[in-house]
Amino acid sequence: MKHVLITGASDGIGLAAAQLLATKGYTITAVARSENKLKKLVENLPGSGHNFLVADLSVKEDLDKVVQHLSSTHYEVLINNAGVGKYGEFVEMDLNDQLQMIQLNISAIVTLSYHFLTVARPGDAIINTGSMLGISSLPGAAVYAGTKAFVTIFSESLWYEAKKKGVYITSFNPGPVKTGFHTHAGGSDKSFPGVLMQNTEQVAKELVRALEKRKKPRTVPGTLIRYLLFMQRLISRKAVVLIMSKFSPVK
Numbered sequence: 001m002k003h004v005l006i007t008g009a010s011d012g013i014g015l016a017a018a019q020l021l022a023t024k025g026y027t028i029t030a031v032a033r034s035e036n037k038l039k040k041l042v043e044n045l046p047g048s049g050h051n052f053l054v055a056d057l058s059v060k061e062d063l064d065k066v067v068q069h070l071s072s073t074h075y076e077v078l079i080n081n082a083g084v085g086k087y088g089e090f091v092e093m094d095l096n097d098q099l100q101m102i103q104l105n106i107s108a109i110v111t112l113s114y115h116f117l118t119v120a121r122p123g124d125a126i127i128n129t130g131s132m133l134g135i136s137s138l139p140g141a142a143v144y145a146g147t148k149a150f151v152t153i154f155s156e157s158l159w160y161e162a163k164k165k166g167v168y169i170t171s172f173n174p175g176p177v178k179t180g181f182h183t184h185a186g187g188s189d190k191s192f193p194g195v196l197m198q199n200t201e202q203v204a205k206e207l208v209r210a211l212e213k214r215k216k217p218r219t220v221p222g223t224l225i226r227y228l229l230f231m232q233r234l235i236s237r238k239a240v241v242l243i244m245s246k247f248s249p250v251k
Contacts, residue, residue: 008082010037016204087249105147122166140250159217175225
């Protein structure tokens with residue numbers, strides 16, 4: 001039986017991935033801030049042995065708690081899915097809020113990946129959730145897109161380093177997903193064409209497929225999203241940014 005630790009597991013992609021992996025026989029340890037949501041998740045997962053940790057990974061003491069757990073418990077899979085987005089003009093947003101976003105979206109992933117890899121065994125794996133915005137940019141979400149660009153390049157570089165040890169790493173870069181993310185970030189799902197939107201179950205299936213196939217250092221779920229990112233390679237970066245500005249939460 002394989003054990004997987006999933007951060008950001010109480011909602012959205014993390015929740016859907018936990019549910020799907022549990023049906024495949026994985027034992028889940030779910031990490032998130034809400035104890036009530038985590039209890040409900042674990043109680044309703046198929047199988048047995050599931051557990052949860054209440055932690056806000058943007059807080060050092062909570063991150064240290066998860067690090068200590070990783071150091072004492074071996075997991076075959078780590079899914080770094082916890083993240084937060086903030087929409088708005090860079091200079092009009094609170095700087096501390098944006099620095100906290102960097103702490104969660106970058107520092108926590110680096111920290112957990114480091115401690116996982118120091119004890120990883122051949123066959124183990126890390127999936128780091130990025131975003132298509134880390135590849136294509138988005139005016140009005142400069143810091144968020146920047147953090148996801150870091151996740152993408154960081155994961156691709158680690159993919160090469162870790163594969164020599166038999167450990168698989170990929171950056172998982174979904175497009176817009178039907179969750180509460182955009183509203184919580186200060187925007188709206190309506191900023192993106194409905195044809196681009198995927199639901200969490202669709203995205204979770206591709207995450208699990210990437211974990212099972214273990215082929216690519218970068219995984220992009222959704223045929224249309226993959227096509228759009230491919231087409232962006234054929235035009236200038238200026239043109240890409242101008243196109244993406246049409247979807248910006250800041251006009």
